[in-house]
Amino acid sequence: MRKPILTLFVFIALFGISCNKPAEKKDGGSDTIANLMPDMAGEGQWKTEGEVRCYKGEELFDYMNGGAELYHAYGFKRACVQDYKKGENLYTAEIYEMENSPKAFGIYSLDRQGEHPSIKQDATYQEGSLNIWKDRYYIRIFIPQKGSNIKEEIQSLGEKAVSQIKNEGEMPSLVKLIPAGAKKDTASSFWQMIPLNNIFFISHENLLNLTGDSEGVTFLFPAWKGDVRIILIRYSDSKQAKDSFEKFISGYFSQPSSPKGGDEYKGKKGEKMVIAKVKDNYLILSAGADEAETNKALLESLKPLEVK
Incomplete structure (x- = not known):
């Protein structure tokens, strides 16, 4: 056996890999994961960049090259992605819906080294990256560049995102x-x-x-x-x-x-x-x-x- 290798997952978690192919757009329906995206319209200088991009099933391979197999191993169903900007800081928020709550925790559990802000159900913050687990959802918010107020801003996005998810789930x-x-x-x-x-x-x-x-x-x-x-x-x-x-x-x-x-x-x-x-x-x-x-x-x- 060799030492733990999380290179692939950490690279994806910190930087993300995307393409321009949207599988679906936000339609306002209550059954779409896109409606869980944080609405920052009334939160000061925040604004969205571009449209929500959504992916389901095998379409996840269009969004991330080489990382989708890992998500499918945890019962991936669908995901939506939205970019947000505040001042010069550009963030990407991703919400993944998994098969159930234990498997959502599973994908979250792959990288829990860092600070743990008080965001339910569980959250981990590393420099420029916030991972959250709640119910059957796994949320990643990240910014690839350095900037001011990043920790506070990224956590405000995370808190807004989890407020949209009403239930809490079971751990494995x-x-x-x-x-x-x-x-x-x-x-x-x-x-x-x-x-x-x-x-x-x-x-x-x-x-x-x-x-x-x-x-x-x-x-x-x-x-x-x-x-x-x-x-x-x-x-x-x-x-x-x-x-x-x-x-x-x-x-x-x-x-x-x-x-x-x-x-x-x-x-x-x-x-x-x-x-x-x-x-x-x-x-x-x-x-x-x-x-x-x-x-x-x-x-x-x-x-x-x-x-x-």
Whole structure:
């Protein structure tokens, strides 16, 4: 395994990639996501730039080159984009409607490092970029250039956007099983291999049998010799978990011994010690620089499963 790689997602999140092909325009209908766009007409010097551009299904590939697969892995349905300007500052606001609230949280959870302003349900601010999760919606507002008052202005756009969304949604259920000792803001939810590989590369093959039905969460556990990566997946039953355990071991390690009959396997992958363990309908992977610390993180991460 190698270190987390969020290069593609962070690049898209900070700068956006767009084209000029609108799939639909704002029509004022209550059922269109375009109506969730912030109305800044009565907010001082704010003004909109151009029309709302909306995309659904495969049309998202027209908006972002190379990033749409990641959104589709979280049940993407449709999105709308609007540019806003205040003085010399030009912002882009994007609102994504996902399949459900847990998956909207999932795409949001890929990049939670930064400040957390008090915008419901959850928000993360980095320099020039604000990400928000509320109900089944994921909102990104960003500005590529530097300027004055950016933090205040971008948060005012975000607050206006979430005020249009009346309901709050549920987080993925596996998030509740993250141990108290996990590193803050490192938990990411996933249902397919694409997001997991984008966080922590395993294989281009689907070695974990992730097809969209099995829920997973990954997070970091602090350790003296470097953070330990934990991957926890819940399958529909114990047989699927065991089959995935054996498939992972056979395909991931260069010369694995047969795992049949056992529920735990330890092996080296590059500089990492990797421990895989199956328990009931759960599969848990732990990867770190030191075997003792990797095993300790695994045991700590198993504790919530004992009392679930």
